Amino acid sequence: MTTFHRYDAVIVGAGGAGLRAALEVARVTPRVAVVSKLYPIRSHTGTAQGGIGAALGNMEEDHWEWHMFDTVKGSDYLADQDAVEIMCQEAITCVYELEHWGLPFDRTPDGKIAQRRFGGHTRNFGEAPVRRACHAADRTGHMILQTLYQQCIKHEVTFFNEFHVVDLLLEDNVCRGIVALSLADGELHVFHAKAVLFATGGFGRMYKVTSNARSLTGDGVAIALRRGIPLEDMEFFQFHPTGIYKLGILISEAARGEGGILRNRQGERFMERYAPTLLDLAPRDIISRCMYTEIREGRGIDGKDYLHLDLTHLGREVIEKKLPDITDFARTYLGIDPVREPIPVQPTAHYAMGGIPTDVRGRVIRDEQNTPVLGFYAAGECACVSVHGANRLGTNSLVDILVFGKLAGRDMGEYIRGADFAPLPKDADGPAREECERLLTSNGSESIARLREILQREMMDKASVFRTQEGLEAMLTTLKELKDRYRRVRLQDKGKIFNTDLQEALELGYLLDLAEVTVVSALARRESRGAHYREDFPKRNDAEWLKHTLAYRLNGEFELRYKPVVITRFQPVERKY
Numbered sequence: 001m002t003t004f005h006r007y008d009a010v011i012v013g014a015g016g017a018g019l020r021a022a023l024e025v026a027r028v029t030p031r032v033a034v035v036s037k038l039y040p041i042r043s044h045t046g047t048a049q050g051g052i053g054a055a056l057g058n059m060e061e062d063h064w065e066w067h068m069f070d071t072v073k074g075s076d077y078l079a080d081q082d083a084v085e086i087m088c089q090e091a092i093t094c095v096y097e098l099e100h101w102g103l104p105f106d107r108t109p110d111g112k113i114a115q116r117r118f119g120g121h122t123r124n125f126g127e128a129p130v131r132r133a134c135h136a137a138d139r140t141g142h143m144i145l146q147t148l149y150q151q152c153i154k155h156e157v158t159f160f161n162e163f164h165v166v167d168l169l170l171e172d173n174v175c176r177g178i179v180a181l182s183l184a185d186g187e188l189h190v191f192h193a194k195a196v197l198f199a200t201g202g203f204g205r206m207y208k209v210t211s212n213a214r215s216l217t218g219d220g221v222a223i224a225l226r227r228g229i230p231l232e233d234m235e236f237f238q239f240h241p242t243g244i245y246k247l248g249i250l251i252s253e254a255a256r257g258e259g260g261i262l263r264n265r266q267g268e269r270f271m272e273r274y275a276p277t278l279l280d281l282a283p284r285d286i287i288s289r290c291m292y293t294e295i296r297e298g299r300g301i302d303g304k305d306y307l308h309l310d311l312t313h314l315g316r317e318v319i320e321k322k323l324p325d326i327t328d329f330a331r332t333y334l335g336i337d338p339v340r341e342p343i344p345v346q347p348t349a350h351y352a353m354g355g356i357p358t359d360v361r362g363r364v365i366r367d368e369q370n371t372p373v374l375g376f377y378a379a380g381e382c383a384c385v386s387v388h389g390a391n392r393l394g395t396n397s398l399v400d401i402l403v404f405g406k407l408a409g410r411d412m413g414e415y416i417r418g419a420d421f422a423p424l425p426k427d428a429d430g431p432a433r434e435e436c437e438r439l440l441t442s443n444g445s446e447s448i449a450r451l452r453e454i455l456q457r458e459m460m461d462k463a464s465v466f467r468t469q470e471g472l473e474a475m476l477t478t479l480k481e482l483k484d485r486y487r488r489v490r491l492q493d494k495g496k497i498f499n500t501d502l503q504e505a506l507e508l509g510y511l512l513d514l515a516e517v518t519v520v521s522a523l524a525r526r527e528s529r530g531a532h533y534r535e536d537f538p539k540r541n542d543a544e545w546l547k548h549t550l551a552y553r554l555n556g557e558f559e560l561r562y563k564p565v566v567i568t569r570f571q572p573v574e575r576k577y
Contacts, residue, residue: 005192011199012034021362021379022157039161053393054067054134065569069126076540077546078530120394138252176375178196190424195376204216210348212350231551233355236532244334245306284394353386359385361411363377383404390532442490446489448501455511467535
């Protein structure tokens with residue numbers, strides 16, 4: 001039996017972007033619901049370790065214009081500069097808001113918010129590294145999540161925890177609500193709303209080695225695609241240089257910000273050869289490629305596909321006081337004490353630069369003319385503003401979720417004031433119910449776990465740091481086979497109560513869709529830019545490819561269209577570090 005709810009605003013996802021947006025809307029209306037498949041304090045924002053970038057200038061001179069330059073250069077000039085300018089200016093206000101709400105930042109001796117170095121952040125337009133990352137040890141994301149959740153409770157936001165979104169109600173370019181599955185009892189719930197915001201996070205789980213939580217399966221992004229919304233710049237998926245070998249669990253860039261060094265099997269600090277100015281704090285796309293190059297040329301540790309992150313010279317006090325979480329990870333998962341031994345690391349799938357296209361007010365847009373969908377918003381990793389372009393700088397994900405979560409929430413509040421409830425579609429829960437029933441009653445023989453394993457392994461092999469036309473075409477063939485087999489999956493659990501079999505089947509469907517659009521977009525872009533590196537087209541080609549991809553799925557086939565990059569202050573030049 002379906003249960004119906006009515007709220008002025010419904011926010012899907014309880015990470016930093018969702019909570020920040022909810023807090024802003026709650027200033028306008030008490031009828032705000034947050035729908036999340038996790039309990040809020042378990043959201044993936046809690047894993048963000050090293051810091052949030054803001055040009056406070058507390059420890060040395062800094063300016064938001066320098067932050068903007070670094071972000072645009074780091075993006076390989078694909079970021080929209082009007083959006084980046086807003087983000088870098090607003091970052092400062094957002095950090096002080098968190099401070100006033102009680103976030104326990106680390107402090108300088110004179111009581112200011114402490115800041116550390118991070119990859120790609122520089123002073124005076126690239127001269128040398130600058131201290132810009134505001135931090136709470138290496139638990140910054142966790143502290144942000146706790147602070148925002150407490151504020152939402154204070155403002156009486158209503159939470160629906162362990163509700164999995166399964167459909168978006170969209171007709172005549174007007175968003176009317178969502179459908180969600182209650183994990184506790186397997187019943188569907190229709191949330192009728194004036195405005196909906198998706199803040200459902202990324203989809204790194206389509207790769208074998210990833211820093212992403214198991215929950216990051218791209219639910220909201222795939223649902224938007226299925227409802228006719230194009231996805232922007234999906235070919236750009238970031239690999240973070242320092243995931244724990246084989247596990248992918250992140251060793252924060254803060255470790256290199258505090259002085260950590262990457263070394264090959266010869267003990268060489270190899271980044272001196274690739275990025276002589278920023279060394280181990282070069283942007284992530286560059287370091288990830290350098291690491292794979294070292295491994296390919298036989299300089300991996302013991303001839304294997306990993307390298308060392310060396311912290312041993314930092315001393316016990318620095319490591320245990322400033323990097324307590326990652327120290328604990330190394331001791332727990334590897335049995336290694338980073339005070340005395342280097343940490344085995346390899347690049348790990350980390351962050352989706354592409355996603356649901358939005359404008360700077362968080363409004364979802366549906367075409368290359370930037371036409372907004374009324375009442376539909378997106379923020380955080382599931383969205384593409386775009387401020388990260390082809391490669392995101394460390395700390396800018398937390399900046400993104402706070403700034404554009406806030407701005408989207410503010411615009412939702414204004415929209416709600418002037419909007420009525422649009423009628424629900426007939427049979428609003430019908431498509432979602434049909435899909436759940438199809439999966440529950442299927443008599444096929446395919447295993448969800450087996451299909452997911454093949455997807456993750458093949459994406460890692462053919463569509464990760466290095467790509468070729470041959471590999472991407474092979475991946476596309478594999479995906480068509482997997483999607484065919486997906487129609488014949490068989491669930492072991494046919495019940496309704498906490499049916500994680502059903503949940504994983506739905507998530508696998510989302511991942512298959514998103515892997516396909518990623519490969520289709522990557523196959524079309526015949527150049528190398530940021531995280532998208534084509535070995536058969538190794539040069540950036542601004543003449544033909546300085547533009548955003550919009551991927552539409554029409555009648556089961558993909559159609560790619562393009563729109564120009566917004567350039568204001570900084571003209572594209574070759575990236576050198």
